[in-house]
Amino acid sequence: MSVLEVAAPSQLAPVWDELISGLTVGVLLTDERGQVLATNDVAAELMQLVKSDLLTGTRPAGWQVRDDTGAPMPDWAELAGQVLRAGSPLSIPMVIARPGQPLSRIWADYHAVQVQGRSRVLMLLQSVHTDVSHSRGLLDPLTGLPGRVLLLDRLEQSLVRARSRGTLSTLVLIDVQRLAAFNAEHGFDRGDDLLTTLAGRLREGLSDEHTVARYGGDEFAVVAEHPNGTGEEIAEQAREVAGWPVRIGRKRVRPGLRVSWVTTDGQASVHSVLARAEQQLQH
Template sequence: MGVLDVSSLSQLTPVWDDIVSGLTVGVLVTDARGQVLATNDIAAELMQLAKSDLLTGTRPEGWQVRDDTGAPLPDWAELAGQVLRAGSPMSTPMVIARTGQPHSRIWADYHAVQVQGRSRVLILLQPVHTDVSHSRGLIDPLTGLPGRVLLLDRLEQSLVRARCRGTLTTLVLVDVHGLAAFNAEHGFDRGDELLTTLAGRLREGLTDEHTVARYGGDEFVVVAEHPNGPGEEFAEHVRRLGGWPMRLGRRRYQPVLRVSWVTTDGRASVHSVLSRAESQLHQHR
């Protein structure tokens, strides 16, 4: 799909309407500050707003947008700036809540584009169906936890909030030591049972404000936001949650977990935070 120079949209409105009227997705174009420059009716309907509200930035009383964990999303200015700085697409689930109306679940894809030499953000909105997380590979099929793709998005949102609010983000990387040897001795079914049990412990032992994700074959990641202080105490809490003995079949097994953690004020990038946590973990192997 071509992108129009929406700075002259007043002359091109018929062309714009003709292009987007047949699309089955919501379309928005914003500037670097998050100001909506152009949109279509589907986007307004998905956002539970009038098109004029989208264009003017008006938000009715009782209208809220959150991520699928219930945490408030950064506003479009912050998201647009992040996408343009990174120069790469970003995707995020959104939940639209408005007083007196059912919640609307949306998947938003953000793309940095150049329109006649100007930096713009193209946002495509689609309703979230029940299987969207699995079909996009966002949910780990074994544990039901967010997978790597969704983790990266959640971590990015957490870093944005930390920068904007003056808070901290702590990422804890958890390695299940000796999983390959365990699988060789007891079989992959028992190994899968170990992982699902551990995933359940982490999810149940932490609050909905924490992101618990499957990062790799034998690794999990937990992301927490807090006002101050180092993340060492939280990392130890995560280790204790997962380290209790468990019964697998008829045998009692105590998992051996190795943990590393990184705390940042949000000014580090997603990949630098993960790389530092991985490096610290490997140093102790």
Template sequence: MRTVQTALTRTVWDELIAELPVGVVLMDAHGDVLAGNRLAADLLGLRSEELLSGRRPLGWSVRDDSGARLPNRGEIAAQVLRTGAVLTLPVVVVRAGWPHVQVWVECHPLAVRGAPRVVVFLQPVHTDVPHSRGLLDPLTGLPGRALLHDRLDQALVRARTHGTVVTLVLVDVHHLAGVNEEHGFARGDELLTVIGGRLREGLREDYTVARYGGDEFAVVAEHSCGSGEAVAERVRELAGRAVRLAHTRIRPGVRVCWVTSDGAAPVYSVITHVEDLLRG
């Protein structure tokens, strides 16, 4: 751990940070923890000395809310400092192999006397937190575009690290405007809700299913090898099933496009490529 606090900075930390009602952790560019308040340690299921030293008890880990492992602290710090953007993560803390607590994590880039640093804020996840931050789609309850980007970025990091691949599938529901005109916007919303629910229930639990746009859904799937064609076909079959609305059976037209990456391409490149396929 690299710690260079002066007496003054220790006083400021003790007086202003230690008693905040949120967990706070300060990391350097390598992901080493420089400081952290007691609430941060409590939320992470650690003792204060474990938080600061980097030592973790046996059976302790952190995962995203899909159950997938997160990038390590160094990778997260590098991403935040490289992009200069806030990274928001819903995290499940696992102790002794069992989920311990859900924590909402926000990583902010900053510079302290010219040195790159990452300050991390931690809060317990309450039911309304993801909705209030706009990360979940209010109609379907699925992750929205911002959370999808985070999930895809994490998946690409794991692919590079573990030699796996990631498939991104985009689904365009055709004729939604016709449903709205003939049956009303409420029926169009119902159609999207049903399709979103079918995708979530019909795909593996560790896949991310998201509402990507007005009439579009996205799926992020991690797998050991292959092209992702089987995932795309399963998505097409689920999204294209007939739906009964107002005593009328509607079979939505869907267009499905997909791309598979070994993690070498950045998030924006993967998304742009599959968007071009969908709109081409």
């Protein structure tokens, strides 16, 4: 568990105010219910709110916060509880929409902290530029898909939404079999072409609401949310679109694929969902 110790703002109010007012990143300190206890002007500007609105929880008409896929974000209480339960940082891209204003794209880092023996959440907000995902290593450089780190965040968000909304979350893993043998026969460039082709097929052949990611060197992953069912239909759709023959030089090669899937109501942890999907993939 990684928990930071910070002094209480009430004890060091002048120092605290001077410190956070001089920062170029947004800062919010919240309790376990997501109530903002302290903040700075940068955070308010990024959230397209006035500082008093942040502190009181007031939101103007039409104001919305969504993730970078366009899906509504879990409320702050859910995210604060998630961070405090895990005791580890959480990083999430978010988009703030307010009528008549341009979209505000933000990267939010959540940290569990202790203030006078009480659990609190420290949020650091930064404006997102077009290359933020590449600069943070969140996108796979070969396929352009979200990488493993961003996949874990997307899966965590999906589980939170499933718990809060009474829906289901499905993780699908797709393993490209005998990739090493393929590289040995056709060359690594052809192997990269194969992975890039499969990535494009998964991204274009599945719903825009699904997250398609590169999970490992020869594995892809899909995170999907749905109101009911087992997720088997999503897994079969992924198998179908990725399993079409691929032209390699003058040959048409049908990729060998293994597919596993796990569906949960959100009560399972990210790592337990991944472990179950990997175990099923091996069998």
